[in-house]
Amino acid sequence: MKIGIACDHAGYYLKEEIVRFLQEKGHEVRDYGVYSTESVDYPDQAYLVAEAVTKGEVQQGILICGTGIGISIAANKVKGIRAALCHDVFSARMARQHNDSNILALGARVIGVGHALAIVEAYLEESFLGGRHLERVKKISRLEELN
Numbered sequence: 001m002k003i004g005i006a007c008d009h010a011g012y013y014l015k016e017e018i019v020r021f022l023q024e025k026g027h028e029v030r031d032y033g034v035y036s037t038e039s040v041d042y043p044d045q046a047y048l049v050a051e052a053v054t055k056g057e058v059q060q061g062i063l064i065c066g067t068g069i070g071i072s073i074a075a076n077k078v079k080g081i082r083a084a085l086c087h088d089v090f091s092a093r094m095a096r097q098h099n100d101s102n103i104l105a106l107g108a109r110v111i112g113v114g115h116a117l118a119i120v121e122a123y124l125e126e127s128f129l130g131g132r133h134l135e136r137v138k139k140i141s142r143l144e145e146l147n
């Protein structure tokens with residue numbers, strides 16, 4: 001799978017671990033940075049991956065900041081993005097199955113590397129179930145037209 005990934009300074013070390021993990025699993029990873037712990041603004045990083053997802057350049061995105069909160073809020077401002085902040089495996093599975101999430105957000109200051117990798121793996125294993133969930137996801141899209 002083609003996966004876009006980005007982080008802010010707080011997510012740098014976890015991002016590096018996830019990139020390595022994904023490459024070992026055979027995924028094609030597009031790394032939109034950052035490449036150090038120098039301070040940056042997470043909305044800029046969120047936009048890079050959100051844009052790659054909406055343009056179809058990657059199939060899924062992963063975004064990491066300190067808590068995962070700021071970067072997921074920012075990504076969800078982009079039309080067509082359904083970013084899910086998941087700090088447990090069950091939520092990660094549901095984000096794909098029920099919400100057709102297209103970006104997984106993680107907080108590097110919240111969970112450890114092993115847990116994060118398990119969440120990433122679970123998220124990428126699942127796919128959207130459609131059915132009754134499809135109309136709900138369509139309703140989310142309609143909310144984007146209200147502003």
Ligand code: RB5
Nearest residue numbers: 010065066067069070071
């Ligand atoms: C950066 O210090 C921190 O605010 C950011 O990584 C993130 O946690 C914001 O939601």
